[in-house]
Each structure stands twice: as structure tokens, then as C-alpha cells.
Amino acid sequence: MPHDQQTRPYLGYxxxxxxxxxxxxxxxxxxxxxxxxxxxxxxxxxxxxxxxLERVRSRYPVVMHGxxxxxxxxxPLDRAYLQRLKSLANRIEPQWISDHLCWTGMAGxxxxxxxxxxxxxxxxxxxxxxxxxxxxxxxxxxxLENVSSYxxxxxxxxxxxxxxxxxxxxxxxxxxxxxxxxxxxxxxHEFDALxxxxxxxRDRVHQFHLAGHSYQDNLIVDTHDTAVIDPVWWLYAxxxxxxxxxxxxxxxxxxxxxxxxxxxxLELARRIAEPILNERAA
Amino acid sequence: xRLVHLQKQFQCYLLDGKSEIExxxxxxxxxxxxxxxxxxxxxxxxxxxxxxxxxxxxLKGLLGAxxxxxxxxxxxxxxxxxxxxxxxxGRHLSHFLRERTPYNDRPELAEMAAFEWAQGEVVDAxxxxxxxxxxxxxxxxxxxxxxRVVFQHAxxxxxxxxxxxxxxxxxDDGTTTPTPExxxxxxxxxxxxxxxxxxxxxxxxxxxxxxxxxxxxxxxxEICQGLSERSAAPDVPLRAASLLKQWLSEDLVANxxxxxxxx
Ligand SMILES: [Fe+2]
Numbered sequence: 001m002p003h004d005q006q007t008r009p010y011l012g013y014x015x016x017x018x019x020x021x022x023x024x025x026x027x028x029x030x031x032x033x034x035x036x037x038x039x040x041x042x043x044x045x046x047x048x049x050x051x052x053l054e055r056v057r058s059r060y061p062v063v064m065h066g067x068x069x070x071x072x073x074x075x076p077l078d079r080a081y082l083q084r085l086k087s088l089a090n091r092i093e094p095q096w097i098s099d100h101l102c103w104t105g106m107a108g109x110x111x112x113x114x115x116x117x118x119x120x121x122x123x124x125x126x127x128x129x130x131x132x133x134x135x136x137x138x139x140x141x142x143x144l145e146n147v148s149s150y151x152x153x154x155x156x157x158x159x160x161x162x163x164x165x166x167x168x169x170x171x172x173x174x175x176x177x178x179x180x181x182x183x184x185x186x187x188x189h190e191f192d193a194l195x196x197x198x199x200x201x202r203d204r205v206h207q208f209h210l211a212g213h214s215y216q217d218n219l220i221v222d223t224h225d226t227a228v229i230d231p232v233w234w235l236y237a238x239x240x241x242x243x244x245x246x247x248x249x250x251x252x253x254x255x256x257x258x259x260x261x262x263x264x265x266l267e268l269a270r271r272i273a274e275p276i277l278n279e280r281a282a
Numbered sequence: 283x284r285l286v287h288l289q290k291q292f293q294c295y296l297l298d299g300k301s302e303i304e305x306x307x308x309x310x311x312x313x314x315x316x317x318x319x320x321x322x323x324x325x326x327x328x329x330x331x332x333x334x335x336x337x338x339x340x341l342k343g344l345l346g347a348x349x350x351x352x353x354x355x356x357x358x359x360x361x362x363x364x365x366x367x368x369x370x371x372g373r374h375l376s377h378f379l380r381e382r383t384p385y386n387d388r389p390e391l392a393e394m395a396a397f398e399w400a401q402g403e404v405v406d407a408x409x410x411x412x413x414x415x416x417x418x419x420x421x422x423x424x425x426x427x428x429x430r431v432v433f434q435h436a437x438x439x440x441x442x443x444x445x446x447x448x449x450x451x452x453x454d455d456g457t458t459t460p461t462p463e464x465x466x467x468x469x470x471x472x473x474x475x476x477x478x479x480x481x482x483x484x485x486x487x488x489x490x491x492x493x494x495x496x497x498x499x500x501x502x503x504e505i506c507q508g509l510s511e512r513s514a515a516p517d518v519p520l521r522a523a524s525l526l527k528q529w530l531s532e533d534l535v536a537n538x539x540x541x542x543x544x545x
Contacts, residue, residue, distance in 0.1 A: 040366055105363075110368075118285065122285050151322070188313075
């Protein structure tokens with residue numbers, strides 16, 4: 001596997017694996033570098049989901065992306081969930097495992113949303129402790145993704161990027177940088193997206209997400225139901241300039257177009273990134 | 283505010299719509315604290331409603347989109363998700379419909395939900411081997427009475443008073459939704475998986491009994507004995523053989539076993 005920096009694995013340009021595309025993928029085996037799969041969707045006993053996952057895995061590198069770790073939650077870590085995550089990882093041998101820097105519920109409830117944390121010293125200590133537990137249990141580093149958010153808390157003492165940086169450095173974990181989420185949150189909270197990128201440690205970023213979003217009142221909502229918009233492509237170019245060769249994928253979760261359309265969109269990512277990377281290498 | 287209290291307030295807001303959380307959220311010229319929170323509040327319900335709609339299209343067809351949304355909201359309030367995967371969110375819906383007014387006045391609704399939930403279970407139940415006709419043919423006839431039929435894990439049985447599988451099919455085809463029909467004696471239905479697809483059909487009473495007997499670990503000899511008391515078929519061993527042949531042809535059988543039933 002080619003490496004950009006000493007320790008960063010690189011998979012190229014990938015897509016999220018979605019059931020709508022199962023048939024097309026195993027028929028055409030499209031030229032995609034890798035697939036990201038939603039871990040929870042494959043925590044089942046058998047049948048269609050695991051059938052297609054294994055077939056896809058037989059031809060492509062796969063990374064696992066979870067939504068229910070609740071790394072910032074206050075309930076004890078869900079051991080049964082972690083065990084299922086580990087079993088799935090043993091089965092499909094993903095390149096890496098990621099989840100989000102957020103919380104998803106408390107008192108046993110799952111709200112099935114990626115809820116923002118207050119960026120406080122208390123939350124920092126709490127998250128670092130839990131990342132340590134998860135990494136010990138899984139026996140590997142995890143990637144944490146920055147989420148889109150619509151609220152910020154009066155209690156927050158740090159910026160989101162300061163908090164993310166501190167978590168990853170103190171817990172020695174990695175970053176899945178969602179470029180669209182940086183853009184969305186920068187609009188919603190009126191901060192400078194480039195300042196955000198500049199605050200993220202270079203070597204820890206092992207994956208980029210790209211996605212589309214929509215508008216609700218004055219705010220931008222991370223809906224993953226449209227194509228990536230131009231300002232997000234521009235920010236992606238800035239991110240490539242800063243971070244170099246980072247595995248990049250496009251997330252699409254609803255209003256899902258034909259696979260060919262996503263492949264075209266992925267080609268656009270390549271056409272933006274490659275000249276910058278070549279220039280950087282020269 | 284302590285992290286745990288902030289999360290408690292936020293969760294209260296999402297589940298009950300009111301809490302102190304607003305005071306801890308920063309308002310800006312762009313949007314007030316409540317407008318910001320409302321994005322989460324709306325998304326919470328919409329996401330769960332969407333999953334219910336995907337898992338229960340037949341129920342949605344029977345109720346219509348508007349009443350289905352009303353039902354969905356009541357269900358969301360009664361059974362907040364407690365599972366890491368949203369796939370399990372709808373598992374209490376059939377029970378909810380059976381217990382709750384006004385839905386318990388229309389028992390076909392609970393049956394439709396049970397039928398659709400069973401379909402979902404068939405989709406991702408554990409994989410099992412498929413026993414072939416050749417495997418059966420290799421068994422000497424003398425051993426048949428001691429033989430036990432082991433079905434695939436994805437097999438599900440339902441006893442329904444309403445013809446919801448027929449109604450479901452019409453809704454799925456996009457034809458006019460027929461009025462559900464009631465029968466005083468429940469009809470047994472079998473659901474199973476074949477080549478990753480969900481299949482179902484209704485069962486005659488003797489076949490239903492034979493399937494339950496297999497599931498209980500009875501031998502073919504015991505099943506023939508039982509069938510002779512229940513089946514209208516003139517030739518009971520022939521009836522048993524033809525059932526077995528059909529089950530094999532439908533990929534229902536995972537294995538054939540002999541000896542003690544493992545505990
Ligand atoms: Fe993302």
C-alpha cells in the first residue's frame with residue numbers, strides 16, 4: 001500500500017457501500033479504490049447484507065464506519081456493541097474503523113443522531129478515557145470524525161478543532177476529516193473553515209469524507225442527499241493542499257442516484273486532488 | 283453544567299419536546315437557540331418515521347401516509363430506540379398495535395406489522411446449509427423413521443386471521459389496496475429465504491402440524507404417526523414423503539439428522 005507520510009495508509013478514492021448499488025457492484029466491479037461500510041448495518045446474523053459485504057470485500061479494501069459508539073456519551077461503553085464491532089472486524093478485516101466525535105444517547109436510549117459535545121475540559125478528559133478503552137478493546141487505533149452541528153454550547157471553552165486536536169493527541173487516535181461537515185459547521189457557527197483545517201494535526205488525518213447538504217431556515221443541514229457543492233470542493237482542494245494524499249470518499253445516504261453518477265462525482269474529486277498532489281510532490 | 287446533565291437535558295428535549303437545554307445553547311443572529319435545537323428535534327422524528335416507513339410499507343399502505351405518521355409518532359414516544367442499530371427500532375410495533383386504541387379496533391394492522399417484521403427477520407437471519415435431494419436419497423429407507431428434518435434458521439411461522447399477505451402483495455404491486463378479509467379460523471403462513479429472497483405461502487393444517495413437529499425435534503416416524511391422526515390424506519407415508527420432497531425443493535431444509543436431539 002502506498003504511503004504519503006511514513007505512517008498513513010492510502011486507499012485512493014472510494015464510495016460508501018449502499019444496498020441500492022449491491023447488484024451493480026457485483027455485476028460490473030467498478031473501478032473504485034475502496035468501500036466504506038456502515039458497521040451497524042452488518043451486525044446481523046446472515047443473509048443479504050453479509051453476503052454482499054463479503055463479495056465486495058473479496059475484491060476491494062473496506063473500511064468500517066460506525067454511528068453508535070457514542071464516544072462522548074455518559075453511559076458506560078456498550079460492551080456488547082464493541083464485541084459485535086470486533087467480530088465484524090475479524091470477519092472482514094477492514095483497513096480501519098471509524099466513528100464520530102459525538103454522543104448518541106443516554107440511559108440506554110439511542111437517539112440515532114450524531115449529537116455535538118460541549119468543548120470543555122471535562123468532556124475532553126471523558127472522551128480521551130473512552131477512546132483509550134475502545135482502542136484497548138479493539139487492539140487498534142480508531143478514527144474519529146468531526147460532525148456537522150447546529151448548536152454550540154455556552155459552556156464550550158475550546159473551539160471544535162482545538163478539542164478534536166486535543167482528543168486525538170491525548171488518546172493517540174486518528175481523524176476522519178469530513179470536509180462537508182467542516183463547511184456546514186463553519187456556516188452554522190460562523191467560523192473560518194481554513195482556520196479549522198489549520199488547527200488539525202497533519203499526520204493524524206487518515207480519511208476524508210465529502211457529501212452534499214441542504215438548507216433549513218438560516219442553517220445548513222448535513223443531509224447527504226445531494227451532490228457535493230462547489231464551496232465544499234474548494235475546501236477539499238485546500239484540505240488536499242494541507243494534508244496531502246488522504247483516502248477520500250463520497251457519502252450518499254438518501255435520494256441515492258445510480259452508481260455511475262457517484263463514480264462521476266468521485267472522478268471529480270480525483271481531478272481536483274491529483275494536480276495539487278503532483279504539484280506538491282514536485 | 284456537567285456533561286451528564288447537559289446530555290440529559292438534550293435528550294429530554296428530543297424525547298419530550300421540553301427541557302432546560304435552550305438556556306445552554308448559544309443563540310446568534312443567524313438562528314435562535316430554539317431554531318437550532320429544532321433541527322435536531324425534527325430530524326429525530328423524521329429519521330425514525332422513515333425507518334418505520336421502509337420496514338412497514340404494507341402498514342403504511344393500509345393506513346395511508348398521514349395516519350401512518352400519527353401512528354409512528356405515538357410509537358416513537360412509547361418505544362424510544364434502545365438498540366445500537368436502527369434496524370431493530372420497529373420490533374415492538376405489532377404488539378403496540380394490538381394493545382393500543384384506536385389501533386386495536388383494527389386487528390389486521392397488528393397482523394400486517396407482524397407479517398412485515400417477520401419478512402425483515404427472514405432477510406438477515408443466520409445462514410444455513412441447504413440439504414439437497416441427493417443427500418436425502420443417500421439415506422437408506424430403513425433409517426427414515428429415525429430421521430429428523432432440520433429447517434433453515436430463516437424459517438418463520440405466523441398464524442393470521444386476516445389475509446394480510448395477499449393485501450401486502452397488492453400494495454407492493456401498486457394496485458388498489460383490497461379490503462382485508464377476515465377468517466374465523468386462523469391460517470398458518472410460512473416465510474423463508476431462498477437465494478437471498480424472502481418467500482412465503484400458506485400451509486394446510488397437516489403440514490403446519492408436521493413443520494411444528496420437525497421444529498420440536500420429532501422424528502419422521504413420529505411425524506407419520508401424528509399425521510395419521512390429523513391428515514385427510516388417504517396414504518399418510520405418501521403425504522409425508524411429498525411434504526419432505528416439497529420442503530427440499532423449496533430449500534427449506536438445512537440438514538437431516540439422526541440420533542438424540544442435541545440440547
Ligand atoms: Fe461524514
